[in-house]
Amino acid sequence: xxxxxxxxxxxxxxxxxxxxxxxxxxxxxxxxxxxxxxxxxxxxxxxxxxxxxxxxxxxxxxx
Numbered sequence: 381x382x383x384x385x386x387x388x389x390x391x392x393x394x395x396x397x398x399x400x401x402x403x404x405x406x407x408x409x410x411x412x413x414x415x416x417x418x419x420x421x422x423x424x425x426x427x428x429x430x431x432x433x434x435x436x437x438x439x440x441x442x443x
Contacts, residue, residue: 382424383424383443385406385416385419385427385431385441385442386441387439388440389413391439392413392437393437393439394412398430398434398435398440399414401431401434402426402427402430405419405421405431414440
């Protein structure tokens with residue numbers, strides 16, 4: 381995977397859209413905020429469409 385998703389936990393509101401839509405990549409960390417624990421768990425297209433594009437606070441980015 382050329383790009384990896386990254387969650388800005390300072391902005392995350394723990395809505396759960398990314399963890400519900402792409403659980404192969406995102407989960408809640410111990411602090412209750414989302415994190416990308418397996419960036420290779422889904423395609424870049426799926427991550428973009430089902431997590432990044434639907435995040436209400438735009439806290440998921442590529443690095």
